[in-house]
Amino acid sequence: MIRIAVPGLHEYEIRHLVLDVNGTLALDGKLIPGVPERIRQLASSVELHVITANTFDNQAAIDMALGTTAVRIGPGHESDQKGRYVRALGAATVVAIGNGENDVDMLMSAAVGIAVLGEEGLASSAHQAADILARGITEALDLLLNPIRITATLRR
Numbered sequence: 482m483i484r485i486a487v488p489g490l491h492e493y494e495i496r497h498l499v500l501d502v503n504g505t506l507a508l509d510g511k512l513i514p515g516v517p518e519r520i521r522q523l524a525s526s527v528e529l530h531v532i533t534a535n536t537f538d539n540q541a542a543i544d545m546a547l548g549t550t551a552v553r554i555g556p557g558h559e560s561d562q563k564g565r566y567v568r569a570l571g572a573a574t575v576v577a578i579g580n581g582e583n584d585v586d587m588l589m590s591a592a593v594g595i596a597v598l599g600e601e602g603l604a605s606s607a608h609q610a611a612d613i614l615a616r617g618i619t620e621a622l623d624l625l626l627n628p629i630r631i632t633a634t635l636r637r
Contacts, residue, residue, distance in 0.1 A: 482494055482495060482496050482526065482527065483495040483526050483527055483576075483625060483628050484628070485593070485628045485631050485632060486632060487631070487632050487635045487636055487637075488632070488636045488637070489636060489637030490635055490636065490637055491592075493573075493574075493592050493593065494574060495527055495574060495575070495576050495592065495593070495625075496527060496528060496570075496571075496574040496575075497527060497528050497529075497530060497570045497571075497574055497575045497576070498523060498527045498528070498529050498530065498575075498576050498577075498578070498625065499530045499532060499563075499566065499567055499570070499575055499576070499577040499578070499587060499591065500529070500530065500531050500532070500577075500578050500579075501532060501533070501563075501577075501578065501579035501580065501581065501583075501584050501587075502531060502532070502533035502535075502536075502540065502543060502551065503533065503534075503536045503537060503581075503601070504579075504580040504581055504597075504599060504601035504602070505578055505579050505580050505581075505584075505597055505599070505618055506531070506543070506547075506618055507537075507543060508599065508600050508601060509537065510536070510537025510538075510539045512543060512546055512547070513599070513617070513618050513619070514619075515618075515619040516547075516618055516619065516622070517546050517547055519619060519622035519623070519626065520547050520548075520549075520622070521548070522626055523622065523625055523626065524548070526625075527576075527625070529547075529549055530552060530566070530570070531543075531544070531547065531549045531550075531551040531552065532551065532552045532553075532554060532563055532566060532587075533551045533552070533553060533554070534553070534554050534555075534556065534559055534583070535551075535553055540553065552566060554566075559583035560582065560583045560584065560585045560586040560587070561586055563577075563579075563583065563584060563586055563587035564585075564586025564587050564589070564590045565586075566587065567586075567587045567590040567591050568590050572590045572591055572592060573592050574592065575590075575591040575592055575593075576591055576592065576593045576594075576595065576625060577590070577591035577593075577594050577595070578594075578595045578596075578597060578615075578618070578621050578622075579594075579596065579597070579607060580596060580597045580598070580599060580601060580602070580603050580604065580607055581604050581607055582604040582606055582607065584596075584604075584607050584610075585604070585606050585607055585610045586610075588607055588610040588611045588612075589610045593612050593613065593631065593635075594610060594611040594612050594613070595611055595612070595613045595614075595615055595621045595624065596608050596610070596611035596613070596614050596615070597614075597615050597616075597617055597618050597620075597621050598614060598615070598616060598617065599617050599618060612635060613631065613634055613635070
């Protein structure tokens with residue numbers, strides 16, 4: 482578990498990390514450098530959940546590299562599917578990270594939503610739905626590895 486105390490807001494007990502794949506963990510279907518190492522570090526603190534539409538049809542290789550088994554969502558209403566997944570975990574215990582229009586509901590539902598601006602871009606709706614904007618996935622994962630940074634960003 483990762484504890485995040487935000488003065489003037491809330492104290493979070495984060496038990497789950499929900500991660501979008503394409504545009505977030507991967508670019509053009511390939512993991513972004515630095516992601517596997519950070520995921521391994523976080524795995525001892527939170528339960529990892531990778532959720533994907535498997536756009537590039539290579540999720541098996543990504544799962545192997547990360548040591549995860551991704552949840553695959555079907556076409557249509559993808560944002561709703563991701564949001565329902567976060568709420569089923571107990572949204573108050575979830576940090577969600579994504580970049581696309583189909584990540585909006587999970588970013589809004591999670592206790593802390595982190596939008597990443599990577600090479601694929603960032604949907605303006607995902608930016609607005611998130612609590613924090615990170616320059617990229619490694620910076621977003623580093624926030625969780627150093628949660629005092631989240632405190633500093635969200636304090637009122």
